[in-house]
Each structure stands twice: as structure tokens, then as C-alpha cells.
Amino acid sequence: MIAFGQFLEVLIGGLMSGVLYSLVALGFVLIFKASGVFNYAQGAMVLLAGLALVRALDLLVANGFPLWVAVVLGIGFAAVIMAATAWLIERFVVGPLVNQDALTLFMSTIGVTFVIEGVAEMIFGSDVYPLRLFPTDAWFLFEGLFPGGILVNKLDVWGALIAGILVAGLALFFQRTKTGRALRAVADDHLAAHSVGIPISWIWFVVWLAAGLVALVAATVWGTKLGVQFSITFLALKALPVLIIGGLTSIPGAIVGGLIVGAGEKIAEVYLGPSIGGGIEYWFAYVLALAVLLVRPQGLFGERIIERI
């Protein structure tokens, strides 16, 4: 019974962690789904959003603003920063590269990553900035059934709730709005979409803005978990296997991929790790991703792209 309780705890903890990875993965999916660009800079965008939020928040609180006002204004400021970033990226990076191949666009986002990281730390500082927007303590469930109970972290639950709301909102946006449908059209073929009157510049600004706002949401959760700091950019690496498993074009896939990665890596680390030296969860997630790639190269929920020659 104890062993089962412990397994449940690891499984639930893993699923919850996976949802937090999904929060970052969603930004990747958004941009890929809408523009066909694999945005390597998503992790850096989470850092930038987090730094803008926490530094504004600290400044406002230090100047006597009530916390809730500071939070609202801080989020507003960070959103403006992300909008400015989206405009700059569209204007100076992806805009001039319209109709270039996917690899060129991908390489450009690598450049964007380093610029964002450097400029963000230059403007907002490179310390660790604590952010406390959500509770970080834990519930211990079913204590009567399992000794010590089953631990569920409150921050993880908040993360799951937020991810759920985001997915629902984004799904509605893509399926039910004119802009959402235009985004999908641009993703299929930049030039064709342009020829039927879809303003590509505007569409790409919107999609980078949306990804920036998703990055801001991810930053609120991950910033509370880790403190806002450079290491947040490493979350991009945690999101990659999620994307491979869920599919680059599927928003629900990002969630399911996250759940599989989170649960898989935690169970592997806790139950398999000790017998082979531990520290396996990073690469184990990629083992899962490779297994999915071999069976479904487009991911579990990704679109199968057939090009006629």
C-alpha cells in the first residue's frame, strides 16, 4: 500500500510537472502553427517576460502601490514589452525573411534568442528575482489511506488550471475567429495567403504577440517556482520532447505531450534512476520522444503534411 501511494505521488507529481512544461511548449506550437517557424527563442521570451514583470512589480511595490495594483500594472508593462518585442521581431527578422525556407527562419530565431537574453539581462539585471504570485506549499491528500499522504503541490495545480484555460482560449481563437483562420492560412503558405489579401505583417505580429503573452503566463508560474533568472531559458529544452511527442501543430498535443514527458521522466528517475546511476530524466524524455518519432513522425496529434510534386 505504501509503495502504491508512493507511485501515485510520483505519477501525479510527474503529470503536474508535465503541464508546466506544456505552458512553455504552447508558445512554440502557436508560432509554428501560425507561421511555420520553429521559434527557438521561446525560452528567452519567457525570461524577458518574467524579468519585465518582476522588475516592474518590485519597483511599484517599493513605491507604495498596493500589491494587486502592482500585479496588474506589472503584467500590463510586461505585455507591452512583449508586444514591442513581437513588433521588432516581425519588422526586423521574420518580416524580411518571408518565403524563405524553414531552416533559414529557424536559424534567425537562434539569433533572436541570444539577442533577447543579452538585452533582457542588460536592461533588467541578471540576479535572481523572487516572484510570489501563487502559493508554493503542498497538500497531502488521502493521509488516512497512505502514510504521509500523497503530496500535491499547489503551484502545480495552479499551473494546470492556467494551462487548461490557455488551451481552451487558444483553441477557440484558432477555430472560431477570423484572425485565427488567417493565421492557419499563413502557416500553410505565406505567398498564397498574401495573394488572397491576408496582411502577413499584421498576422505575424499577432502570432508573435500571442506567443509573447503565453511566455508571460509561463513566466508567472515558472518565476514563482524558480525565481525569475537566466535558467528559465533552459525550459525550452524541457519543452522540445513535449513538442516532438504532442506534435508541433497541436495545442492539445502540447498538453498531452507534457503529461507523457512529465510522468515518464519522473517515474524513470525515481524507479529506474537509482539502478543506473540516476540523473536520467533529461535524456529519458528524449527517449520517449524518439520512440514516438519512430512510430508517428508528426507526433501524436500533429498534422501529417503531404506535399504533391
Place this chain on the structure above:
Amino acid sequence: MANIARNVLILAAALSGAAFSAPAVAQNEQFIPILSYRTGPYAVNGAPYANGVVDYYNLINERDGGINGVKILFEECETAYATDKGVECYERLKSKGPTGAAFINPLSTGITFALTEKTATDKIPIITMGYGRADSKNGAVFAYNFPLLGTYWSAADIAIQHVAKELGGFDKLKGRKISLLYHDSPYGKEPIPMLQVLAQKYGFEFTPIPVTHPGVEQKSQWLAIRQQRPDYVLVWGWGVMNSTAIKEAAAVAYPREKMIGVWWSGAEPDVTPAGDQATGYKSLMLQHGAGKFPVHADVEKYIYAKGKGSTEPAKIGEVLYNRGMTNAMLGVEAIRKAQEKFGKKPLTGEQVRWGLENLILTAARIKELGFEGMLKPVSISCSDHEGARYGRVQQWDGKGWKVISDWYTADESLIEPLVADVSAKYAAEKKIKPRDCAKET
């Protein structure tokens, strides 16, 4: 705005590898490279350390006009704590200045491992104060390595001494569970052999638990700790890994009072991100802790009053700033010692190595240098490149570090056989003929 301007300057200089001091090479200057990391995941710990180093070299130049008139010329090179970049920085800077690098201080055990053979070939000492290869204490084999003030084997022994004291004696260790949560890198792995020796001697159950770089995700490790319920968790982390460990410990309700970090897991950036959750957390001290001592007054007077400081004045006296200053001071004193033999002029790495190996800092000299209270006497020799192996334990009370123990001295009778064994294997593998320390002068 001033902060932004400073950040711009520091980042621009660090990223370009540009010198903070005048780049022109004069003939009466001693060149010292600074391998630092002001960017990347470990910048929060690397930057305050580098600030301490830079401020101390500037102090020597501004207050004393250099070391006996020989100005210090230094240059930072950004490693981002990456071994490949560290090696690249070393190769780029080792020949700079009129006599090449006086010594190198990589602030990374991984870079230390990568450079150990190169520095011996190039005859440039590698100072690894409180880190690096523990077996390099044996100067007979590692002529150019100087793991000053404490190796990780000394740290491991001191940590277990403190655990024994808290439990009421070494006999109380028997049957206890002690886990090591470590950064999965050469740094984090270094204490494992010593802890295995200690576990065997005292009869406690030792479990190493690795955390993958950079340490942002530790849920599975802490769920495992929750299941295993160890009596103590030793933390061998760096950067974000430390604060994340404290937060995850709080999340699984593991008492922070039962966590003891190594001296690289006991600075302000390790606890402040965790807020109240860090209260009660303990760490070893590499002798010094936070706080200001007479040398800080000089730094404020000669450097900060002139607007030449490398950080915010409020950060003077933080743990890692003080460590950077201490490290810089030991290097400067080694050069000063070497000047006694080779003359008051820029010296080669080989000459500075002699200075390091013959460096003795008495309590009176430490007081004279303004480090009284930060450091106990140091005596380095051919057979002992560590020079001192003292430590204390501090505890975070939510606002600051409080020293909670007396001084401990690492048990040489346990460490020395391991040093002899591992260094002998290294010598055999690399075909190094150990020096006869009795004949060294």
C-alpha cells in the same frame, strides 16, 4: 538608470572579453587573467565572486601602487561556466602581459579538470580555492594545482563532523541515512569518494542523488528523498540548483534544518529566491562568511569613493564577494612571496608557483592585510597544496547568515590515505614522477 548603465558596461566587456583595466601592456605589470561568468545560468553566483576579485586587484593598484610597485594588469574572460569556453579563455590569455599569466583561477571544477595537464605543461599555477580536484592537495604529483583553503574531501569530512555533533557524537551516525544531492558534474561528484569512506567508517547509509545541469527541475529527486526519509541531505549545488533545492525541500516538507550545503551552496543568491522557505537552511563556510572587515573599509575608500567599484556598494561584504577578495588576496600574496626570491618585477607562472608553494600567512600578516576574522593562518608547502582545512557552519535566519558552530578541522588521517591513493593512480596514468618534497626549497 545608473544600474542599467553599469549592466551595459559589464555585459559588453564580459561578452567581448575586453579588459576592465587598461589594455596597454607596460613592462612593469603583472598579468592575471580572470575567468569569470557574468552571463548564463550561474551568473548569479559568478558575478559577485568576480566583483570581489576585480575590486581587490584594483585596491592593490590604487592603494599600494601595485605589488611592490608592479601594477596588476588583469583581463576578464567570460566562460559562462562552460568547460570549452574556459579552456578557450585560458589559451587566449595564458601568454598575455610581459611574462604571461601569473596564475589561473577558473572557478569551475570542470574547467580545472580540463586544464590540469595544460597548466602543468605551460608552467602556470592553477588556483582552485575551495574547489577543484581534491587529490591535487598532493603537490608532489600536482605541482601546479593549488586547491587552497579546502578541498571537497575536507568539506565532506567537516559536514559529517557537524552532523555527528548535532546528533550527539560520531557513534550516533551508525544506521543513519545521509543523502548527497549533487550537481551532476565533476564538481558535484568530487565529494562522493570521501563520503563513501566516511560512510564505511561511521556506519551510516550514504545515497548520492544527482541533479542534471542546471538544476531547475528537481521534483523527482525530492519525491525520492520524501520516500527515503534521510536524516540529513548534503547539498552540493551551484547557481539555480541551490535555491531550487530549498524550494523543493519546502514543497515536500523536508526540514531545512537537516540540509547542509557545501560552501558553494551557502551564499545570498542561494537562499533569497526561496524567501521564508530558506529559513533554517545551513551551509558550510570556507572559513569566511558574509560581513565587512578592515579590508572592506579600504575597498570603499580607495575604489568605491572614486566611483571605480564593480558592483553596488550594498553588495560589498556578501559571501561570494568576500570569497573573490580572499582568492585574489592569496594570489597577490603568492606573487609578493615570489618577488622575495626572484625580484620586484613581473614574474613568470613558474616563479609564482614557487611563491604559492612557500606562502605562509600568519595571523599577524592576515591582520595586516585587513582579513582578520575572515581567515585563519595558511601554510602551503610542496606536500600540502591545500594550506588550511578549516570550516564552520552557518544558518540562514530569514534575513542573514548566522555562524552556528565552532571551527572544525578536516580529519587528515581519513583524507590523506585517499589523497595518496588517488594521486598515485593519477601519477601512474600520466607518467608523472612525484617530486621529493623533502628536497624542495
